[in-house]
Amino acid sequence: MSESTMQGDLGSMRPRRGGKFVRFGARGRKRCEPEEPLDYKNLGYLGKFVSAQGKIQSRKRTGFSGQNQRKLALAIKNARFLALMPYVGRG
């Protein structure tokens, strides 16, 4: 298939930005900054980033940068160690 035909096909399909295949890509990611400090004592805020099973949400869901995601994970793990948050489930 030549390049010209490909372009023609895509043109006829009206390429969608942020469509099926790019939803979770770099373009479609929703970026967020933490609204409150990511501290192990800030339990109310940390609780938002934990699933019903007690798992830490992924970057895809939190929208945090890599640096903030690492801070979040560390804060949750510290809180778990001190029995402030559960390892499993909703404590």
Added chain:
Amino acid sequence: MVLLDNREVKKGWSQVKDAVAAMLAKHGAKVISSKLWGERRLCYPIRRNTRGTYLLVYFDSSTGAVNPIRRELELAEFVLRHLVTVCEEVPSVAHEPEVAFDVSTIKEEELAPLPVVEREEVEVGEDVEPEAKAPAEAGSEAAAEGAPAAGEEKAGKRPRAEKPPRGETIDKAPKAEKGERGEMPPKAEKPEKGEKAGKPARAEKPEKAAEKADKPERPAGDKKARKKEKE
């Protein structure tokens, strides 16, 4: 942040707080603030405690003193958990006066049960130990007594297996082989290759090797003669 045992906290909040501060001061740390963070239910039981009291301490110390402090906290029985982290800036909240903490609010029912079971285990262990030792000693004595007796009985029959300890035979076996290989071949290989080459390789002892070196003639005959004498 330090998680404290409520049973100790109930005896006196200020005493526990001072004990923690003393631990830090012992290693040269300067306590900036030491405050109650909260008394709350734990998300999972720790040492049978379902509730605990959190003490938040901001302190300034050298990096070398942190590990000794952690060890000190680890060894303290009234400390259930502790976490030492780096704090870039001490928040202003830390300098505010501590909220009054009424220790009497801690319910006796929610405290961890006293370790009665552990005491029983210790007592049982003490009772069991002498019994366990007694047969062991008796066994060892019997073994110690039996060994020479058996040795005496068997001395006439099988002196080879008992006299030299295993380590020696293992250590000296290769040396004997080397010695035989170096010395024996011209004399031993010539008369009977098949038998004499195989036999000395199986059971070599340094003494025998030396004897063989001194008396290379008929090593198989010597063995047979010894066996007959022993029988």
